Amino acid sequence: MALSVLLLLGLTAWGSSYYATPLQERSEHPLNLWLKPSGVVGHLLGIAGTVMMLLIFLYSLRKRSKTLQKIGTQAEWLKVHIFFGIVGPVLVTFHTSGKLNGIVAIAFYSMWAMVLSGAFGRYLYAKIPRTISGNQMTLKEIEGELGGIVNLLRRNESRDDILAGIEAFLARTRKETGGLLPALSRVILEDAVLPSNALRVYRIVSRDRSLSIRERFRVSRLVLRQQRLLNKLAVLDAMKRLFSYWHVFHKPFTVITFAIVFLHVGVVTFLGYGLHWR
Amino acid sequence: MKGKGWWILIGLAGIAANGESAAQELDSLISPGPLSRAHAGLAGLSNCTSCHAPGKGVTDGKCLSCHSDLEARVVADRGFHRGKIHCVSCHTDHQGGGFELIRWDPDDFDHRETGYALEGLHLRVASCGACHRPPNAPAREKSASFLLDDQRCIACHEDVHRGGLGTSCSDCHSLDLPFRDTRFDHDRARFRLAGSHGKVQCETCHPNQKWKGLRFARCADCHQDPHRPSLGADCQRCHSETSWRKTKLDHGATRFPLLGKHEGLACSRCHTGEGFRGVAFGQCADCHTKDPHFGQFEDDCARCHVVESFDGVSFDHANSGYPLTGRHEAVACSECHRTEAGSLFPDGRATAVRYRPLQTACKSCHLDVHYGQLATNCESCHATDGFHSKNLRFAHDRDSRFSLRGRHAQVLCADCHRSERESFPDGPGVAVRYKPIRDLCSACHENVHDESTWKASKASPATRCESCHTEESFELRQFDHARASLTLTGAHSSLECDRCHDYAVLPQRRYLLFRGESRRDCADCHRSPHLKGLERCVDCHSTTNWVVGVWKRQAPDQGGAP
Numbered sequence: 001m002a003l004s005v006l007l008l009l010g011l012t013a014w015g016s017s018y019y020a021t022p023l024q025e026r027s028e029h030p031l032n033l034w035l036k037p038s039g040v041v042g043h044l045l046g047i048a049g050t051v052m053m054l055l056i057f058l059y060s061l062r063k064r065s066k067t068l069q070k071i072g073t074q075a076e077w078l079k080v081h082i083f084f085g086i087v088g089p090v091l092v093t094f095h096t097s098g099k100l101n102g103i104v105a106i107a108f109y110s111m112w113a114m115v116l117s118g119a120f121g122r123y124l125y126a127k128i129p130r131t132i133s134g135n136q137m138t139l140k141e142i143e144g145e146l147g148g149i150v151n152l153l154r155r156n157e158s159r160d161d162i163l164a165g166i167e168a169f170l171a172r173t174r175k176e177t178g179g180l181l182p183a184l185s186r187v188i189l190e191d192a193v194l195p196s197n198a199l200r201v202y203r204i205v206s207r208d209r210s211l212s213i214r215e216r217f218r219v220s221r222l223v224l225r226q227q228r229l230l231n232k233l234a235v236l237d238a239m240k241r242l243f244s245y246w247h248v249f250h251k252p253f254t255v256i257t258f259a260i261v262f263l264h265v266g267v268v269t270f271l272g273y274g275l276h277w278r
Numbered sequence: 279m280k281g282k283g284w285w286i287l288i289g290l291a292g293i294a295a296n297g298e299s300a301a302q303e304l305d306s307l308i309s310p311g312p313l314s315r316a317h318a319g320l321a322g323l324s325n326c327t328s329c330h331a332p333g334k335g336v337t338d339g340k341c342l343s344c345h346s347d348l349e350a351r352v353v354a355d356r357g358f359h360r361g362k363i364h365c366v367s368c369h370t371d372h373q374g375g376g377f378e379l380i381r382w383d384p385d386d387f388d389h390r391e392t393g394y395a396l397e398g399l400h401l402r403v404a405s406c407g408a409c410h411r412p413p414n415a416p417a418r419e420k421s422a423s424f425l426l427d428d429q430r431c432i433a434c435h436e437d438v439h440r441g442g443l444g445t446s447c448s449d450c451h452s453l454d455l456p457f458r459d460t461r462f463d464h465d466r467a468r469f470r471l472a473g474s475h476g477k478v479q480c481e482t483c484h485p486n487q488k489w490k491g492l493r494f495a496r497c498a499d500c501h502q503d504p505h506r507p508s509l510g511a512d513c514q515r516c517h518s519e520t521s522w523r524k525t526k527l528d529h530g531a532t533r534f535p536l537l538g539k540h541e542g543l544a545c546s547r548c549h550t551g552e553g554f555r556g557v558a559f560g561q562c563a564d565c566h567t568k569d570p571h572f573g574q575f576e577d578d579c580a581r582c583h584v585v586e587s588f589d590g591v592s593f594d595h596a597n598s599g600y601p602l603t604g605r606h607e608a609v610a611c612s613e614c615h616r617t618e619a620g621s622l623f624p625d626g627r628a629t630a631v632r633y634r635p636l637q638t639a640c641k642s643c644h645l646d647v648h649y650g651q652l653a654t655n656c657e658s659c660h661a662t663d664g665f666h667s668k669n670l671r672f673a674h675d676r677d678s679r680f681s682l683r684g685r686h687a688q689v690l691c692a693d694c695h696r697s698e699r700e701s702f703p704d705g706p707g708v709a710v711r712y713k714p715i716r717d718l719c720s721a722c723h724e725n726v727h728d729e730s731t732w733k734a735s736k737a738s739p740a741t742r743c744e745s746c747h748t749e750e751s752f753e754l755r756q757f758d759h760a761r762a763s764l765t766l767t768g769a770h771s772s773l774e775c776d777r778c779h780d781y782a783v784l785p786q787r788r789y790l791l792f793r794g795e796s797r798r799d800c801a802d803c804h805r806s807p808h809l810k811g812l813e814r815c816v817d818c819h820s821t822t823n824w825v826v827g828v829w830k831r832q833a834p835d836q837g838g839a840p
Contacts, residue, residue, distance in 0.1 A: 024377050027370045036370075037310075038335075101372075103307035267308055271326065272335035 004087050011041075011094060023099055037095055038273055046095035050261060052088030053111070056081055056254075082122060089115050107260030114253035121246045127187050127232055127239045158208040165204035166223050169197075170230060180245075183238030190231050198224055311372035314379045329371075341365040347425055357425065358392040394429055398453025409434050443489055469494045473519030509554060534559040538585030573624030574633045600638045604662025614643055649702030651713045667691060680717050684749030694722055719743040764798060768821025778803060 012019075018031040026032050034041045059081035062068040089111050100108055190197075201220045205211065211219070232239070268274065305323045306312075313321050320328050331337045342349035342365075351357040362368070369379045384406050389396040396403070403409065406424065414433050415423040426433065431447040435457075443450070450462035460480070464471040469492075471478075483500055484492065493499040497513040509516070516525040523544065529536040536543075548565055549557055558564040562579040575582075582593040595602045602609075614636065619629040636642075640656040652659070659672040675681040682689075695715070699708045715721065723743070746757040754775070759766045766773070778797055779790040797803055800815040812818070 024373055027368070027373070028381060032370075033367060099310070101311040102309055104310070263308075270332055271330040272333045274333075 001083060004083075008087075008090060008094075011045075015041075015094070015097075019097060026097075035094075035097055037097055037099060038268075042095055042097060043273065045091045049088045049091030049093075049095055050265065052084040052091065053258075053261075055084045056088065078122075078125075082118070085115060085118050103260050104264050107257050107264065110253050110257040110260070114250065114257055117246070117250040117253055121243070121250055124239060124243045124246055128236065128243065158210075162204060162207050165207065166201070169201060169204065169223070170227055180238050180242050183235040184242060186231070187235055187239070190228070194224075197227065201227075309372060312374050314371050314373065314377045315375055316379055317371055318375065336366045338363070338365050341369075347423070351425065356393060360393060399456070400453060438487060439489060440487075474521055475519055505554065539587060540585055569625065570630060571623075571633060572626065572628045572630045574630075600636075605664055606662050646704065647709060648712060649707050649709045650704035651702055651709070651711070680715075685751065686749055719747075762792075769824070770821050 015031060015035045018026065018029050018035045021029050026036065033039050036042050037046065058068075059077050062071075062074075062077050092108070092111060096104075096108060198220065201223045202216060205216045205219045205223070265274075305321060308323060309321075317329075329336050329340050331340055342352065348357075348359055352359050352362075355361065371377070371379065410424045410426060414426050414428065430445060431451075432445055435447070450460045451457055452459075452461045455461065464476075496511060497517075498511060501513070503509075503513075514526070516527040518526050525545070545554075548559075551557075562583075563569065566579065582591045584590055584592050612631070615631050615633055617629065618632045620627055621630070621632065623630055639654075640660075641654070644656070646654075657671070658677070659670050661669055661671055663669040692710070695710045695712055697708060698711045700706065700711070702709055720743075746754050775790055775792075779792055781790055800806075800819075801813075804815065806812065806815065
């Protein structure tokens with residue numbers, strides 16, 4: 001991942017003057033032979049990006065293949081899926097060098113729509129509580145985690161005060177909502193107010209002066225996690241429904257993108273640009 | 279998913295079914311961008327392979343199959359595109375209709391890349407179009423071409439020689455010089471340019487741009503013979519190629535060798551006619567026809583003049599009737615031989631320097647400063663060495679009535695002969711008086727004595743100056759006191775005059791009174807200390823000793839003071 005970022009940053013630094021040059025002036029640029037779509041580097045970027053994007057399908061394949069499901073966890077496969085789903089389009093973007101014409105342009109925009117929808121899906125996916133193996137967590141498992149917090153607090157005079165504060169904080173967020181869009185709005189809003197919530201919890205925990213800062217952070221983190229789990233539980237059904245709908249608009253972008261990419265590859269291969277650069 | 283896939287296929291099929299416009303739409307979808315204007319005619323799916331070779335991309339062969347004029351040059355390794363590979367590396371397309379396939383800046387173009395470097399005056403050519411113009415470049419339908427088929431000079435420059443001198447212009451012309459300034463080496467021609475021929479403009483010998491076929495064996499092929507009658511065709515017998523004027527003729531071998539000033543003269547000064555022969559030369563006057571002396575001399579000019587110069591005459595005045603001596607030798611000729619205007623000369627009335635006849639008398643040249651006081655024969659006193667007194671021949675003792683003796687011999691002339699404004703024999707004027715002049719002392723000397731005394735009596739031996747004075751001195755060396763009836767004896771003889779004679783004092787002078795008052799008695803000068811009865815001094819005293827040492831009585835007639 002870090003290597004990819006370094007390579008992309010290096011590519012950006014190297015080709016910045018070329019990419020900043022207007023399209024009609026680029027033929028005069030000294031890097032044109034390297035970075036144009038059919039150039040040495042540009043063409044390789046296109047091939048590499050396409051190959052990476054093809055590797056995205058391994059994730060879908062795993063979901064359907066029992067043999068592959070034996071290898072690694074679903075979360076690991078998803079990480080690989082996301083990595084190729086980001087780096088591949090970025091490489092393809094460098095490949096286009098901003099020259100977008102005809103149907104390939106549709107593929108380009110569709111590709112990024114696919115990436116953005118994937119990112120949105122990943123966001124929704126994070127809102128559905130799962131175990132370490134990637135399966136959805138049950139309500140019971142979540143509640144079991146809730147009880148652990150009390151054990152962390154010392155038994156002194158401020159303990160009741162803190163517990164009352166935490167209780168009040170958790171009770172405020174434990175409201176049930178209905179509908180998909182309100183649920184999505186709540187999820188997004190909760191993420192937005194996360195920093196202020198964190199501050200509020202830290203202040204509640206800080207009522208016990210005998211706690212070290214490290215202990216305060218640890219308790220605060222647990223309380224926040226519990227609050228977020230409660231929130232996830234509150235919107236769990238809505239998120240599940242939303243996630244099932246998400247596939248409906250993530251996949252068409254994929255189909256459109258690859259249909260045109262295959263057409264593009266076919267045409268350029270026919271015209272002699274397959275595995276050569278001109 | 280399946281439904282969407284079908285929709286796409288249906289859309290594509292609809293596009294395909296929509297005829298030509300649909301094909302264009304499809305082309306615009308497949309094409310990476312619109313073609314440039316030059317290639318706009320190749321737009322369309324069916325034309326892709328016009329430029330793109332299946333599986334090979336855009337090959338140079340595809341480009342050159344249309345751009346055949348370039349192909350010939352690339353194959354021949356000529357022109358700007360020689361050695362260049364892969365057309366599309368410079369000429370990329372699908373960049374839009376406004377994209378310039380050929381991108382170059384004429385002002386920043388290095389013409390050496392074309393294989394034809396611009397040098398010399400070609401660098402000053404202002405615009406490309408001066409050379410890259412339709413007649414020189416291959417014909418094109420749509421655009422001007424910069425491809426020149428012919429690199430020879432004649433492709434751009436008009437051959438003013440009409441092919442007569444071949445096509446190798448650089449043999450004579452340089453890129454660094456205008457066409458007029460050729461650098462042709464005439465030594466390569468059969469007629470080498472020597473002497474003044476090297477300075478002649480080409481057109482002088484090559485009129486009407488005729489560079490070949492000229493006759494040059496004889497001088498007369500180009501030059502006209504100015505001699506009448508002709509001296510023959512062999513001009514080089516007298517003339518050289520350096521100059522017509524500087525002939526090779528040795529005039530010394532003729533009967534009239536050129537000497538002195540004659541050497542530098544142009545031939546035409548003597549050879550005035552068309553011919554060089556038959557010119558008279560026996561007398562100077564044969565050429566020097568104008569006699570500046572108007573017939574004053576009948577002799578040949580060479581008697582006085584030399585060939586080096588008319589000014590440097592060889593005339594010796596000693597051989598003339600008037601030899602020059604003394605100061606006359608240094609006098610410029612023109613001081614005596616003056617230019618006379620309108621005088622009568624042997625050849626008539628003219629303005630010329632008078633040489634003869636000329637008077638030899640002094641006064642013919644010199645003015646008489648004496649106004650006729652002296653004789654006309656100046657030579658009796660003056661010599662040609664100089665007019666001044668030290669050069670005078672005049673001897674006062676010999677030539678005048680008044681001999682200079684004593685102090686007179688030392689006196690300057692001007693002390694006696696003074697400048698006067700008077701009437702002289704030749705008229706009134708200012709001149710030194712020589713004649714007549716009185717020979718009396720009073721003519722020059724002032725009488726310091728009582729004038730009344732002197733003027734009263736006629737000059738007599740006793741009253742003339744000489745009676746007391748000499749020419750040696752005014753001192754009274756010559757005066758005998760006995761002549762004054764009083765002989766000075768004893769102590770009287772050594773007395774100064776003024777012990778006895780008083781001074782008369784006048785406003786401007788004083789003088790001793792010698793006459794008039796007579797002091798003859800002792801008491802006139804001496805005062806007696808004695809009582810009455812001793813009035814006769816001489817009874818006791820003598821002139822030799824006033825002290826009565828020896829008293830004796832002497833008779834008055836025995837000398838001594840009375």
